[in-house]
Amino acid sequence: MIKEYVLDIPKFQLFDFHRHASTIEEFDKNLNEFNIGRFCLMPCHQTNDFQNLSSYIEKIKPYREKYKENALIFGALDFAKDKEQNSTLLEKQKRALDIKGIKLHPEQGFIINKKALKPYFTTIGDVLGYDAPIYIHTDWPLLEEKGYAPDLNKDNFDKIVSFFPEFKYIMGHAGGSGAYLNIWKSCKKFPNVYIETSMAPVTSPLEEVIWKFGPERLLFGSNYPFCATSIEIVKIFSLYKICDEDKRSILQSNAEVLF
Numbered sequence: 324m325i326k327e328y329v330l331d332i333p334k335f336q337l338f339d340f341h342r343h344a345s346t347i348e349e350f351d352k353n354l355n356e357f358n359i360g361r362f363c364l365m366p367c368h369q370t371n372d373f374q375n376l377s378s379y380i381e382k383i384k385p386y387r388e389k390y391k392e393n394a395l396i397f398g399a400l401d402f403a404k405d406k407e408q409n410s411t412l413l414e415k416q417k418r419a420l421d422i423k424g425i426k427l428h429p430e431q432g433f434i435i436n437k438k439a440l441k442p443y444f445t446t447i448g449d450v451l452g453y454d455a456p457i458y459i460h461t462d463w464p465l466l467e468e469k470g471y472a473p474d475l476n477k478d479n480f481d482k483i484v485s486f487f488p489e490f491k492y493i494m495g496h497a498g499g500s501g502a503y504l505n506i507w508k509s510c511k512k513f514p515n516v517y518i519e520t521s522m523a524p525v526t527s528p529l530e531e532v533i534w535k536f537g538p539e540r541l542l543f544g545s546n547y548p549f550c551a552t553s554i555e556i557v558k559i560f561s562l563y564k565i566c567d568e569d570k571r572s573i574l575q576s577n578a579e580v581l582f
Contacts, residue, residue, distance in 0.1 A: 335571060336360030337556070338578040340519050341458070341495065341544030343367040344382055347389065349548070357552050359545075361578070362390075365458065366399045368428045369549070373399050376412060380419045387420050395582060397458060398422035402433045406442040413450040423582065424456040426495075427483075429463040435479050437486040444487045456491045456581065458519070459483065462499035477501040484513050491515050491581065493542060497523035507531045510540050517581065520573070521546035521555050530563055538569035542578050 339362040344350065354362070364386055366372035372379040376399055386394055398416035400409050416422045425447050427433070433440065447455060461480050480502065484492050492513070497520055498506040506528050509516050521544035523529055532540055543559055545552040559573050 335575060337543065337574045338362065338576075339545045339547070339552075340493070340542040340578050341365055341521050342547045343370075343549065344386060345548045347385060350386070351389075353547055353552055357545075357556060359552075360575075361393050361395065363395045363397055363424070363458075363544075363578075365397045365426050366428075368430050368460070373401075373428055373431050376401060376416070380416060383420055395423045396420045397424045397426045399426055399428075400431075400443050400446070402431050402443065406446050409443060409446045410450060413446060417450060422451070424458060425451070426458045426460070428460045429479070435482050440483070440486060444490070448489070453489045454491065456493055456517075458493040458495055460495040460499075461502060462496065463501070477505075481509055481512065484509070484516060488513070488515065491517070493517045493519050495519050495544075496521055496546070497528060500524070503528050507535050510536050516540070517542050517577075519544040520558065521550055523558060526558055526562055529558075530565065533562070533565055533569060538565070538572050539577055539580070541573045542581070543574045 335358070337357060337359045339359045342362045342364055344364065344367070353359070364383060366379050379399070383396060387396060398413060398420065401412055404412065413422075433443070447457070459480055463479055480494055492515060494506060494509060494516060497503050497518055503523060506518050510518070510532055517540050518529070518532060519542045520529060529541060543555070545555045556574070559570050562570060
């Protein structure tokens, strides 16, 4: 059954909203194998991109050159630096990579507080514009004394969105291990929230979003090379009681409309 789904993929080009760099050769092979036409390329915590943004810029430059308009590149902030330093840093990423959005990762250690975050979000708006999408990785570090996926951490995404509602937000990894069952609630509260689908442990929360709000709020992501692209695609094809047209919009056109 999986093979049958994969063989159906080349009928139209996919838009992969969440990819990471590997080697150019392997990256290109994966794009061709699954007929991925456009994609968002994100900084990665596992390869220390957030800790060394200058290195990230140099790593992504060849992708920017090779894929040109097909690659929509996301940048990052440095929460150890002040507003002026981050403005310079974002301008550098914009010149070198033409970044289209920002990714936040909880391992960056930023404080979930409006006053503390405001200078950084103001900088994003000043440099990239207030229509720039902000992708937030949603699995916060677990606190041993509070157990797995504590309630305090489940709400962090919604708190950030409520602080700065003028931006567009992408909830990474379908809410992560703590919040994925309630992603429809975030969509209900905030019309500017979209759900990226990679690593969704089950499909039912994605189906609930579609049944309640339509398919437009879902954006296919593969999380390449850390997840199997074929499995992430099969998740979308296997959505229950979802028509083929809606599946195609998730795999392709929703991201095009967002940008």
